[in-house]
Amino acid sequence: MVSTVSYQGRICRGCWDQMRMPVPIRGPLALPFRAVGITQSKMNPNICTICERSFRYVKKERHISATASILFADIRGFTQLSERLSPALLSDILSVFHGDCAKSIWAHDGIVNKQMGDGLMAIFNFPIKNERHAAAAISAALDIQRRCAAALKELTLRHGEVLAEGLGVGIGVHTGQVEIGEFSTLRSDFTAIGGTVNLTARLESQAAPGELLVSAEAAAAAPDIVTGATRMLNLKGIENPVLAHVLGRVQ
Numbered sequence: 112m113v114s115t116v117s118y119q120g121r122i123c124r125g126c127w128d129q130m131r132m133p134v135p136i137r138g139p140l141a142l143p144f145r146a147v148g149i150t151q152s153k154m155n156p157n158i159c160t161i162c163e164r165s166f167r168y169v170k171k172e173r174h175i176s177a178t179a180s181i182l183f184a185d186i187r188g189f190t191q192l193s194e195r196l197s198p199a200l201l202s203d204i205l206s207v208f209h210g211d212c213a214k215s216i217w218a219h220d221g222i223v224n225k226q227m228g229d230g231l232m233a234i235f236n237f238p239i240k241n242e243r244h245a246a247a248a249i250s251a252a253l254d255i256q257r258r259c260a261a262a263l264k265e266l267t268l269r270h271g272e273v274l275a276e277g278l279g280v281g282i283g284v285h286t287g288q289v290e291i292g293e294f295s296t297l298r299s300d301f302t303a304i305g306g307t308v309n310l311t312a313r314l315e316s317q318a319a320p321g322e323l324l325v326s327a328e329a330a331a332a333a334p335d336i337v338t339g340a341t342r343m344l345n346l347k348g349i350e351n352p353v354l355a356h357v358l359g360r361v362q
């Protein structure tokens with residue numbers, strides 16, 4: 112059996128987990144790969160651009176079904192703020208948010224699959240495999256809340272603006288079956304779609320600033336780290352009320 116230890120940090124973890132193929136992304140062995148355009152992915156520096164862009168080629172299918180945990184995060188109150196804050200401060204807030212989210216997600220082997228202005232979507236368990244993907248997604252979300260709360264305090268001090276009021280990150284985490292593949296004719300990178308992804312986005316839209324809403328399915332997969340209050344939510348487009356565990360901010 113090939114040991115992964117000797118490769119650690121030097122090969123693409125996505126290609127290794129999905130195909131047992133060692134693709135060098137760091138060190139001298141990575142140079143010829145870099146010369147043909149295979150480099151570290153912006154979704155996660157431990158995966159490569161093959162994983163990101165050659166889904167059909169790698170998987171030999173247009174899309175696959177997989178179990179994954181999905182995380183949606185966005186900055187609550189950003190739209191209202193954008194009317195009264197300077198463009199420089201708004202751009203500072205966005206870059207701190209995206210930077211802190213990426214660090215937290217990568218630390219738990221997730222990928223930042225999409226960035227949408229003041230929000231993002233992350234996938235856990237693809238292409239880097241992780242049996243404890245629900246726990247990883249929840250831990251990443253808690254990290255995001257901690258880092259962003261600290262960053263918000265720091266920005267408030269530096270700019271002398273009252274940012275704390277109504278501003279904070281809202282996050283939703285859910286676990287289930289997703290379809291992963293290349294669904295756009297304009298873009299060649301993969302994403303995840305399906306009911307699990309939609310429900311995660313709906314959960315996130317109900318999270319107050321500083322809050323993390325975890326679905327019952329994700330909570331059941333990570334009982335050791337999910338404690339605390341629950342809330343019944345009526346989500347747009349979803350027939351029955353959905354139970355969510357409320358983590359993050361202590362109200």
Ligand SMILES: [Zn+2]
Pocket residue numbers: 123124125126127134158159160161162163
């Ligand atoms: Zn790869």
